[in-house]
Amino acid sequence: MNQPLEVLEQATRHRYHVPARADLLPDEEPVRLLSPDGTLTQDERYPLDLDDHDLQQLYRYMVLGRRLDDESIKLQRQGQLAVYTSCLGQEGAQVGSAYALRRDDWIFPSYREHAVARVRDVDPVRLLHHSRGTWVSAHDPREWRFASQAVSIGTQIIQAAGLATAAQFAEDDIVVMTYFGDGATSEGVTHEGMNWASVFQAPIVFFCQNNGWAISVPVSRQLAAPTIAHRGIAYGMPGIRVDGNDVLASYAVSRVAVDRARSGGGPTLIEALTYRMEAHSTADDPTRYRGGDELAFWSAQDPLERYQLFLSARGLLDDAFVAEVAQESADMCARVRSEIYDAPHGDPAELFEHVYEGVPAHLAAQRAQLQGEIAAARGDAS
Ligand SMILES: Cc1ncc(C[n+]2csc(CCOP(=O)(O)OP(=O)(O)O)c2C)c(N)n1
Secondary structure, eight states: OOHHHHHHHHHHHHHHTOOOHHHHOOOSSOBOSBOTTOOBOOOTTSOOOOOHHHHHHHHHHHHHHHHHHHHHHHHHHTTSSSOOOOOTTOHHHHHHHHHTSOTTSEEEOOSOOHHHHHHHTOOHHHHHHHHTTSSSOOSOHHHHTBOOOOOSTTHHHHHHHHHHHHHHHTTOOOOEEEEEETGGGGSHHHHHHHHHHHHTTOSEEEEEEEOSEETTEEGGGTOSSSOSTTHHHHHTOOEEEEETTOHHHHHHHHHHHHHHHHTTOOOEEEEEEOOOOSOSSTTOOGGGTSOHHHHHHHHTTOHHHHHHHHHHHTTOOOHHHHHHHHHHHHHHHHHHHHHHTTOOOOOGGGGGSSSSSSOOHHHHHHHHHHHHHHHHHHTTTO
C-alpha cells in the first residue's frame, strides 16, 4: 500500500471506527459449546453468564415453540389457518439468540420466528391470525417490540436498519435484532440494510438462519462466497458462524454481538447453521427436492434433544419441571384452539380496498364478480 492511501485509510478508520481487516475474516468452523451428546465445552471468546433459572428458561421456550408449531400445523390441516411456516429444528438458533436481548430491544422477524416469539411472549393467538389470512397481523408490534412478520423476503432487514439508526439518533440504548434465511441474503434489500447499518455503525445484529434451503433452492445456489458470514467483510462488520442447533452457542455468540452493538461497536452478521425439519410451509412438499439421508443427518442434531441431555446431566430436568412445562404448553395450545377455531374472517371484499383512493373500474368489476360468487356459494342467489 502506498503511503498517502495508508494515511487516508487510517484517518477513515479513526473517524468511522472501521474494524481492522484481519478482525473481519470469519472462522469457517462454527462456534459450538454443546456437543451432540450434551457435553459442554467453554469458549473464552463467548463466555456463558447463565444461571440455572436461565438454563431452564431456554428449555421452556424451546418446548413452547415446538409444541405451538405442532399445534399450528394441525390447525392448518383442519382448515383453520391458510398456511403455516414451521420452525421445527430451528428452536436452538431462535431461542438462544432472542434470549440475549433485553425486553426493550426490538425484533424484526421473517415468517418463521415462532420460537423467537415465545421468548418475547408475543400472544400466539394474535400471531396466528396472520396465518389465518385475516388482517395482516393482529399483534401490536409496539407492545411487544416484535415487528410484523415479514413475508416479502428481506423487507424486515432495511426496516430494522432504519429503526436501529433512529434509536442511535435518539440516543436510546436499545439494540435491534433482525432474523432472515439464507435465501434472503440474495435480496437487494439485505445488501442495502447491511451496508447502511455498518456505515452508520447502527446498533443492530443481523441473525441469518442458514437452514440449507430457500424453499427448493439449496444454499449453494445463493452465494459464491465461502460462507454467508464472509459477506460481512464487504460491509466492514464481523461475521460469526455458529452451530444453530446448539442453543447455548447461539445465546453466547448473540450476547457478544448484542453487547457490541449496544456499546457503539456497530453491527454483526451471525450465520447460524441449522435445518428446517419440516416442509418450507404447509403448501410445500420437500420430498420433491431433498434426500432422505439429509433429514436423518439433521434429526441426529436435534437442538432440543441435545439440550435435554445437557440439562439432565446438570440435574436441571426433573420430572416435575418437565411436567410443568408440558402443562404450560398444553394450556397455551388449548387457548390457541379455542380462540382461533372458527374466529370470524374479514370481508373478502376488503381485498380491493386500501391501495387506491378510489377503486378502479377493472377492480370494481372483479369485486362484483367475487361478491356474486360468494353469494352464490352461500345460496343467497337462489
Ligand atoms: C421478495 C420475495 N420474493 C420471493 C418470495 C417467495 N418466497 C417465499 S419464501 C422464499 C424462500 C426464502 O428462503 P430463506 O430466506 O432461506 O428463508 P426460509 O424460508 O428458509 O426460512 C421465497 C423465495 C417472497 N416471499 N418475497
